[in-house]
Amino acid sequence: MPSLDAVDWGRFDFLDLGCSRGASTAYCRRRFGARRGIGVDLDPVKVGEAVRAGHEAVQADATTLEVPVPVRFVSMIDFLEHLPGLEAVEAVLGRAASVATDFLYIQHPSFEGEGFVEGLGVRQYWWHWSGHTAHPQVADYCSMFERLGLDRYSIRFRGLVRDSRHPSVIPLGTRKNQHAFDPALHPPKPHLTFARPLWQMQEIVIALRPFRRREWARIVKGGVVWRARHRLVEATRGARDAPGSA
Template structure:
């Protein structure tokens, strides 16, 4: 399998101090790239976007830990604040925000990020965002999605909110495609409303029982949003037709979330092993006790 563009060229170099990671200030011009991936993490989404569309992308990430991992994987991710992009001359064809904007603190922060993206993109802005469309509806049924009660998801922006933000920026051609329909409450991403924060797949032992409900409206995991910049209206980028960018994980599991999910699975497996061990010991003690009494 051939490596993606970001794994072969333009791999960022560490600065003179060996303790410093590739920094956004090192980029001299954006014209060297086809797209920018905001909140790029370890660069996984950057690589996947290149596989779908092609071209040469660059990622921007604030987390030192994630940029370090991207550097070790030879991915083209720079550390810095995406709001500083306007300080770099040049433009790219498009900007992507793959499960990134929900982690910003406020709606105004989300708007500022979209505004920044609109200044450096020529053609369009792509957003993948978890669905916060039916929070009150699910709550009325005693249910919720796991991502609506996650400590890192602080900006519960809806499609209506996104459209209004883009319109404020003078962008009116906004395409929206739902991702992964939720048919009923048996979906493992639906939890009882009283489940603890930061939980993933439903586990009755951990989360308690939940109501069995067939939903009377359309619910989805997430939405793909593409905002076509003025002069590019009525075009549909190839990116929109892909069901998910990340083929190795759930569409909006960050590395951190996946790590927690794996730990939870290991804990459940260990608990089952402990329960089995206890049952075996209890059986042996009981059998031995009966033998002693029978003598």
């Protein structure tokens, strides 16, 4: 396993926090046309698996990591929800913004509507995972971004969940660390149509410099408001005068 002290940070154009076995690093390389990225994970076993799979990765604590050379972007895929709480999430976002020049990319399971839906006797299964110790919602992110001075960002909501028939919805009384609803394993759940929809995930891109609109659109994958085929909604902050010139 590579040593943290031996990393030549100048060779990389992005940093993938919480890289696990390397799939997220490969995804970002493809999606953003990145040249070379390095993953960071606290688990040495996962880092070893990532390296054996052909990815570049190093074992380190992302909450205290010092990167001496700026990278183009920092990605955080299925990572922030594993931090101890919202204060830790905000601290990592601030640290990430300080080492990237272009943008931050966040993707994680959605915790929108958590209190509302649990009051109806159901939840989405990942809300009750032991490893998900932080449950940031979009309103939390917006407050964090404001405090950090990050005022140009795009938030996309993916995977519409209209009612309790969706397999991601399980009864409230099930044990921790469950997965999709299975009638052979889980007790019956009530049939509910949600007054406001749930989502399976959020995807957030935060601009750290001005972008031309076409360049920004390529990064966030289009400027649509609603695309029913993909069950996607996007809300963009600062769209009139940012993230860049026309």
